[in-house]
Amino acid sequence: MIGAGVLLLLFSISVAISVGAVSVPLHTVWSILINQVAPGTIEQDWSKGRAAIVWDIRFPRALLACLVGAGLAVVGSSLQAVTRNPLADPHLLGISSGAAFGAIMVLMHTGMFWGLITVPLFAFGGALAATLLVLAVSQFAAATSADRLILAGVAVSFIVMSLANVLIFLGDPRATHTVVFWMLGGLGLAQWSHLVFPLSVLAVCGAYIWLNARKLNAMTVGDETASTLGIPVARFRLIIFVVGALITGVMVAFSGMIGFVGLMVPHIVRLLVGGDYARVIPASALFGAIYLLWSDIIARTIMAPEDMPIGIVTGLVGGMFFVWLLRRRAR
């Protein structure tokens, strides 16, 4: 299963690099990639321009798609366990809006005074603040039940989003392009020098979540039962929220808000590998990466040469999925 998934991932990456305004055949894609890693192994029969498109533009973009998709899916699946709500998702819970708020603050107002890391740092700060706000609101409204936690998240999401809009409005009256990027997401800003941030955060945080898969399993049963199994429930939930905010923050900083990935992918993964989080977490990462790669391929090709915001694709697919999920749960 995992083997097939990895092969599908490699194939998807190749296709993502191959298609676009200039189409590059698959074998050329691989030749260029291999030559970049180990120069001179394959005789060059392509132009420098093509090599630049493949290596400098499309490959980092494909890798960013993988990282963002994997990250959002892992966050979604772990939040679903600790909130015991199959609808939990960094986007719906307002965590993504908080991250967007932080990133917009830096890009349009304060400037990158700490260098490149300023954006992900502020995005994390915004995501964390929104997360704590959601938890505080759900406490305040005594909405600790799973369904109402989501409503608290939606409420916070609206509030934070309108605050972010104020920032955009104050920043530059002609900034519609920026608005579209943050609201609907996009992978067009991918650069090699940026990838290290999402990669390192996902590696560390993803590994942490995976190592706690057993606790996530226990959390799906209920707080009291998890507690009788020796798990410090309140602390563990808070840690997962913070780690989730960290991953979401860095992903949003480089790709804007891409919705429904964290909601949808874990459900499909559970149908494929079952509910044990030891399998759900890595499978979510894998499938999330593949899902976002294909969403990006569609977004880039459907109105070529225009780059459609990727959030339109994931929103459309995710919205329909949401309806299907409601229908399934109603039965």
Place this chain on the structure above:
Amino acid sequence: MSAGHLAVKDLCWRPGKNQPFLLHPVSFEISAGRVLGVVGPNGAGKSTLLRMIYHYQKPTSGQILVDRQDLWGMASKVAARKVAAVLQEQPGAFGLSVRDIVALGRTPHRSGLSSESAKDAQIIEAAIARMQLEALVARDFDTLSGGERQRVMVARALAQQPQVLVMDEPTNHLDIRHQLEILSLIRSLGLTIVVSLHDLNMAADVCDAILLLKDGRCQGFGSADDVLSEQLVSDTFSVTAQRQVLSVSQNQHLTFHLPT
């Protein structure tokens, strides 16, 4: 797996300072392998008492001793190896299989990163066999009936290898057949069991001792014959209770009426 001696000393609880006690100091002891039934009207403090025994709610003062060791003096993980609980909360729609759920019972016995050992697997298989769940191991928990779910949750608690098992209203929402199955199961586990029950006749049948609570105070502790007397039951539940001997089985049976 061995049953443990359970002693509760001056145990009480209130939500905060200056707030009234929801459970006034209560003390009792049950020896290893015995079944204690906790009964009383709604709001009597049954859940509060149970929550302290299954290490969820910290006592305001007093002690819970399992084999003379203070339960609230140990780390939660250690306590989880002493006391397991079968509660009314149930896994949501997360696609965990029956085996996944039973395997959760090994959580307090495993260190952070270790994967399931052969011994763990053996214990899980034994718990599954004990509850006759072999045919259901691969099934999604969500697809099970109420009685099957209850058996899975008991198997999960058994895999935890506790000395004391707490059960909160295990017969709730089950039909008569499954209620009787669960009760006979309780008797056969060979663990020290603390069980809250609504049905007094059931409690009298299945328990070695009864703890009667009302408004957070102990109204009686002892054998069912002593505690579930007409007078005490009538007072505690604000009903008129009558004890009758059933003509066929010659068993004692309580009936209830609204006081006139």
